[in-house]
Amino acid sequence: MEDTSKTIAHQIGGLQNDALRFGLHGVKSDIVGSHPLESSLQSVKGAEEAMKRQCKVNLYGAAFPLKEELDRQILSRFQRPPGVIPSSMLGLESVTGSLDHFGFEDFLNDPHESETLRPLDMHHGMEVRLGLSKGPVYPSII
Template sequence: MESSKAIPHEIGGIQNDALRFGLQGVKSDLVGSHPVESLYETTRRTQEEMKRKVLVNTYGSAFPLKMDLDRQILSRFQRPPGPIPSSMLGLEALTGSLDDFGFEDYLNDPRESESLRPLDMHHGMEVRLGLSKGPVCPSFM
C-alpha cells in the first residue's frame, strides 16, 4: 500500500502560507500583552460581573440573559471584509462602550497605519464561508 507523500500546509497549528499571511514571527507568540492592557481587561471584566449581579438582584435573572442574547445578536452584524470596517454601533450602544475614551480616539487608528497590509476581500469571504483556513485579515507587516 502506498502512503501519500503530501506535505501538510499546517505545521503546529500555524499557517505557513508566506505569500498570503507573511512571515511568522515568534516574538508575538512569546510576549504577552502590556501590563496596563491586562490590568484594564481584568478591571473591565470585574465591572461587568458587578453590573450583572446588580441587574440580577434588581430585575431578576432573566434580564441579564436577555441582554446576553441581544449582545450575541448584535455582535453578528458585520460588513463583508473590505475597505470599510464594521462599526458595531449597536453593540457599542448596548455595552456602553460609546462613552469609553480609548487610545484610538487620541492616537491614530491602527487600520490607518502604513504597516497594515490591505485586506483581501475574496480571502476574507472564503474564511467566513469555511472554504479556506487562516485569519480573515492579515496582520501588520
C-alpha cells in the first residue's frame, strides 16, 4: 500500500511533472515514432554487431565475446559524479573501438562550450543517476 501511495504522490506532484525544471511535456513525441532512417540505422548497427560477434565466436571461441561484453558492462559503470568535469568514458571508448570514429557530435554542438549554459545541478544529477528522479542530467540551454 505504501508503494502505490508513493508512486501516485510522485506522479501527481513529484519531479515527473516538474515543468519548471524540464519544460512542458509534449504529446507529439509520444505519438510520433523516430525517423524511419534512424530506425533503419539502428537495425543495421544491430545486424553489424551480431555479425561481428559471430565472427569472434568462430575465430576465438564462445568465451571471447562474453568477456568483451563483461568488460563493456564494467567500463560503462565508471563515471564521475555530476559536477564540473564530465565523464570521458575513455576505457569504454577504447574497448568498443569508438575512438577511431570521429563524427559530427565530436566537434559540433557541444553543450559544455556553450556561452549560455546554466551551471549543472549536482544534486539533481545524483538523483537521476540513483533512479530517484527522471529527467535530463544536464539542464537545457537558456
